[in-house]
Amino acid sequence: MSSSTLRYTRSARWFHWLVFAAVALAYAFINFRGVFPRGTPASRVPMQGHMLFGVVVLALVLPRLLHRLRNTPPAVVPPLAGWESVLSRMTHFALYAFLLVQPLLGLATVFANGPLTVPFTTLQIPSPMTRDHALHEQLGEIHETIGTIFYYVIGLHIAGALWHHFFRRDNTLRRML
């Protein structure tokens, strides 16, 4: 196999696109918050869907990181300039940190206010935290701010992928397909 046809492992590609779908759905659901009239059963769906896909992200991130540590990505052909490699490493590091920290912050936001209702069920998971309304509000704000910042970081990542494919014409994107 020539280096230009090398790809990420099958698992790495599955992890990447499943996590992408879960993050996109977590964002999509939360953006529908407030659309349905309060008190109706439908009004609970956006937050429950948001929490469900957010937890899916959390469940996938550790196995994904473990897989990444054990498998070096295939080379980019032609090789990257120094600044390109630094920028992409920084972006990937930030994305992994986000995938871990953002769902944990979401969970902490809920637990600071009391038990967590398992999405789309009536099952309740007791909170390991003491109830603290001010902390709940603070964590919620941090979670929201990080969520906003990462629209841009994810945008940069996607722009990078498209730039590699259409302008630099290297194998970066094809390795992930």
Ligand code: HEM
């Ligand atoms: C990658 C995963 C996640 C992303 C990208 C994400 C993103 C966001 C964003 C952007 C908001 C702000 C929405 C707005 O009001 O404009 C938000 C709110 C919220 N999220 Fe997440 N979230 C994630 C995971 C989670 C998880 C796992 C939970 C809990 C199980 C959670 C619980 C919440 C809660 C309770 C709010 C409302 C916060 C408040 O307004 O006080 N999130 N999330």
Ligand code: HEM
């Ligand atoms: C929620 C959205 C996304 C997240 C969180 C995300 C996350 C990541 C992470 C952490 C890596 C690093 C993999 C490694 O360790 O080698 C990566 C690589 C990659 N992603 Fe994404 N990604 C997202 C969306 C996308 C989209 C929409 C595209 C395509 C348009 C894309 C294309 C790529 C490509 C081509 C690579 C390989 C880059 C390289 O090895 O230099 N990603 N992604």
